[in-house]
Amino acid sequence: MNNKKTRFAACSLMMMLASFSLSTSAKEWNTIQIATEGVYEPWNRTLPDGSFDGFEPEMAKLLCQRMKADCKIVAQDWDGLIPGLKAGKFDVVMDALAISAERRKVIDFSRPYTKAPATFIALQSSGIDLGRGTLHLRGNPELDTPAVDDLRNRLKGKLIGIVSGTVYSKFIRDQFGQVATIREYKTPPEPLMDLKNGRVDVVFEDLGFLSGELQRGGDSGLALVGPAINGPIWGEGEAFGIRPGEPELKAKLDAAIDSLIADGTISELSRKWFKHDFTPPTE
Structure with missing residues (x-):
């Protein structure tokens, strides 16, 4: 009887550990929702049909292709970007958001994709x-x-x-x-x-x-x-804003940004939209 109880307890423990492992496994981030104002040209703008255009939306499209992620861009006014991110309304803020010590107190950032004067x-x-x-x-x-x-x-x-x-x-x-x-x-x-x-x-x-x-x-x-x-x-430059405690998302964004910088895509897009090269310094 005691052996049966022991085996039952061990089995239960293994099931609990397996369940915990699944619940804490790394998130793959196959779908990502990105918020932007859509009024900060030429960084981002809203077209008559409701779609988005500009440096950041075009960059995001290429970025998501490299991350193999299905990304959706949604509109959010400036004052609601960080509160909405913290509340889980979307996963990423994309709005020429400068990395600053003050903002780091409440959100995390990807590596910078531009550094504009x-x-x-x-x-x-x-x-x-x-x-x-x-x-x-x-x-x-x-x-x-x-x-x-x-x-x-x-x-x-x-x-x-x-x-x-x-x-x-x-x-x-x-x-x-x-x-x-x-x-x-x-x-x-x-x-x-x-x-x-x-x-x-x-x-x-x-x-x-x-x-x-x-x-x-x-x-x-x-x-x-x-x-x-x-x-x-x-600060360090403009970057994606993300919630703290999302290391997998940060890693995917950082790797994709690195690749866009390395092959000159950021420089090309920057010159196209700004007539200046705002590529950030490489680390």
Whole structure:
């Protein structure tokens, strides 16, 4: 009798272990749902038929082919991207999302697929000149503040438009909040509309988005008026946002991004959509 009980207990234990093993086995990620705004051209845009186009959707299509995954892109406004990801509404955020220490507190990231600088845009007729060339910033206020002194002097008394909740909005508030008026917006098209209508003097955004605006606008009366600001201040670059604790998904995304960088696909797509090469440094 005792032997029967022992055998029964051992069998039960093996079944429990097998069940636990199945429940904790690595997820294959054969299907992936990706969220994007669909209004941040040329990074991403929504076509009249509801499909998505732009640098990121085209990259995602190639990426998913290499991962052998069935991917679906869905629309989500900017403010709902990270909350929706955390709530499990979708698996990945794709919206020129810059890796930052603040965001790493709540989500994880793939390796970066681009690293874009940012700059200022204004009306050509304004006569605003904030300098040219490249300004490399480290994200250390003690080191960066002296480096932007000239910009601060040129922007004194100006009204700056910026999208809220971005790495750029913190930079603008920290560096220019005491000398200029900062007006924040929910979506990228809004500050540009106010710029064209004379309600702000300059807008600060990533160079990819602003280059796309100039390409679309034709004779829009807008012009880039400042240096291209890059460096560690913007973090490691733009990447896919994912939930913490999804190592298999991160590994698949990282491997596919690596392959797109290695064979020049990212460079090709970047030049196609931005007219600049935003390929990130290889690790």
